[in-house]
Amino acid sequence: QEGPGEQVERTLVLVKPDGVARGLVGEVLRRVEAKGYRLVALDLRTPTRDLLSRHYAEHEGKPFYEPLVAFMSSGPVVAAVVEGQRCVEGFRSLAGATEPTTAAPGTIRGDLGRDWGLAVQQNLVHGSDSPGSADRELALWFPSL
Numbered sequence: 206q207e208g209p210g211e212q213v214e215r216t217l218v219l220v221k222p223d224g225v226a227r228g229l230v231g232e233v234l235r236r237v238e239a240k241g242y243r244l245v246a247l248d249l250r251t252p253t254r255d256l257l258s259r260h261y262a263e264h265e266g267k268p269f270y271e272p273l274v275a276f277m278s279s280g281p282v283v284a285a286v287v288e289g290q291r292c293v294e295g296f297r298s299l300a301g302a303t304e305p306t307t308a309a310p311g312t313i314r315g316d317l318g319r320d321w322g323l324a325v326q327q328n329l330v331h332g333s334d335s336p337g338s339a340d341r342e343l344a345l346w347f348p349s350l
C-alpha cells in the first residue's frame with residue numbers, strides 16, 4: 206500500500222487517567238489497531254508535573270491549565286506511539302471533539318466520554334494535533350525512540 210501519496214507518520218496517543226481508571230485502555234487501543242494503525246511503543250506511567258508542564262506549554266496561563274496538570278498527574282496514563290498513513294489527523298478523527306457532550310457518536314469521546322461538569326474536560330484520550338506537535342511530544346514522552 207505504498208505509493209506517491211504515502212505519508213506514514215507517528216503520533217502520540219495518551220489514554221488519560223480517567224480512561225485507565227474506567228478500564229478503557231483495551232477499547233481505545235482496539236480502535237487504533239482496527240483502524241489499521243500500528244503500535245510502536247506502549248507504556249503505563251504516572252506523568253510528572255515537569256513532563257506535563259512541557260507537554261501542555263501552549264496552555265500555560267489558561268484557566269484550565271492547573272486543573273489539567275493536576276488531573277493528568279493524578280494517576281497512571283497509557284502512552285502510545287502510533288504509526289500509520291496520516292495517523293496524526295486520523296487519530297484526532299477517532300478521538301472526536303474535546304467536549305464529550307458534543308463529540309460525535311462513533312468517536313471515542315462521543316461514544317465513551319462523560320461530562321462530569323468539572324473544571325477540566327476528562328475526555329479519555331489525547332492525540333497530537335499536528336505532525337510538528339507529534340515530533341515535539343514524542344521527544345518528550347519517548348526520548349530514546
Ligand code: RTP
Nearest residue numbers: 269273302303324325326327328330331332334
Ligand atoms: P488533547 O490535546 O488532550 O488531545 O485535546 P484537545 O486538543 O481536544 O484539547 P486542547 O484544547 O488541546 O486542550 C487540552 C486538554 O485540556 C483539557 N481542557 N479542558 N475548558 C475546559 O474544560 C477544557 N479545555 C481543555 C482537556 O482535557 C483537553 O483535552
Ligand code: MG
Nearest residue numbers: 331332333334
Ligand atoms: Mg490539544
